Amino acid sequence: MSLHRDAYDVLSGWTAPTPGEELLRKEFLAHLDAYENAMWRECVPGHLTATTAVISHDGSRVLLTLHPKAGMWLPMGGHCEVSDGSLAEVALREATEESGIAGLRLLPGPLALDRHQVWCHPPHSWHLDVEYGAVAPPGAEAVISDESLDLRWFPVEEIPEPSDEATRRLAARAKAARNPHI
Numbered sequence: 001m002s003l004h005r006d007a008y009d010v011l012s013g014w015t016a017p018t019p020g021e022e023l024l025r026k027e028f029l030a031h032l033d034a035y036e037n038a039m040w041r042e043c044v045p046g047h048l049t050a051t052t053a054v055i056s057h058d059g060s061r062v063l064l065t066l067h068p069k070a071g072m073w074l075p076m077g078g079h080c081e082v083s084d085g086s087l088a089e090v091a092l093r094e095a096t097e098e099s100g101i102a103g104l105r106l107l108p109g110p111l112a113l114d115r116h117q118v119w120c121h122p123p124h125s126w127h128l129d130v131e132y133g134a135v136a137p138p139g140a141e142a143v144i145s146d147e148s149l150d151l152r153w154f155p156v157e158e159i160p161e162p163s164d165e166a167t168r169r170l171a172a173r174a175k176a177a178r179n180p181h182i
Contacts (some may be wrong), residue, residue, distance in 0.1 A: 006086040007048055007111075008032050009058075010130070014110055021039065024113040028128050038128075039080045046126030050087050051077030051114075052095035053131070053174040054104060056153060057138040062171040063099055064159065066150035069119070073154070073163040075170055078147075091132035095101050099136075099151065100143025107133040111173040114166040131166075133174025 002097045011029050016022035026046065035045045053075040056064040064073040076098035077091070084090045092106045109132040117124045154160060156175045159168050 001082055003086065003090075004032060004036070006118075007039060010110065016113070020120075021113045022089050023131075024115055024128075027115070027130055028113065031128060035159070041073045041079045041120055042144050044121045044125055046128050047079070047120070048087070049077060049079055049127045049129050050090035050094060051075050051129050051131045052104075052106070053111075053133045053170045054095050054099050054101065055133060055135050055156070055171070055174045055178050057136055057140070059135075059175045059178040060155060060172070061153040061155050062156050062159065063101075063136065063142055063151065064163070064167070065098055065148040066152075068147070068149050070160065073152075073160055074129075074167055077131075080133050087130050088132065091130070092134065093137065095132075095134050098145050098147055100145060101136050101140045103140075104134040105136045105137075107135065107174060107177045109133060109177070111177060112166070114170075116166070129166075131170050133170070133177050 016025045032038045033045050067074045076095045078094045080090050110130045112131040114129040118127050144149045156171045
């Protein structure tokens with residue numbers, strides 16, 4: 001199955017938790033219908049990406065990267081690659097590469113959708129972001145990659161500025177998915 005087909009199937013079968021995300025879900029599906037290359041960075045108006053909130057094994061903390069281009073504390077994420085077979089694989093690959101943590105366990109997802117302006121194609125384009133959560137093994141130690149200015153664990157309820165509401169929402173949903181009885 002192609003990555004494009006997987007994205008279409010994932011989004012078609014996903015129940016959006018908010019009306020805003022339901023609108024995004026429909027927009028993402030329309031984008032997939034309109035662009036054969038919707039999964040790739042080369043898709044100028046925008047392209048699908050995957051982001052992952054990495055949660056500590058006990059669910060109390062989230063690992064965030066200080067993103068060099070955005071200048072904000074954000075979850076790990078990025079572009080699809082030809083070797084990726086699914087959005088879940090993109091999410092896990094990006095989280096592993098950017099956190100340096102082996103053995104992450106991807107939570108069932110997606111957990112959220114977000115669309116944000118980026119500079120892949122000046123003056124701008126859009127990331128149509130499909131968002132997941134992953135749990136780090138006990139004792140996991142993060143390693144800063146070339147894609148980050150800093151990498152730190154923060155209490156899920158105390159995400160620092162500068163950050164954004166999408167990051168706070170995803171961290172809270174990942175914590176809840178990790179601890180479904182909360």
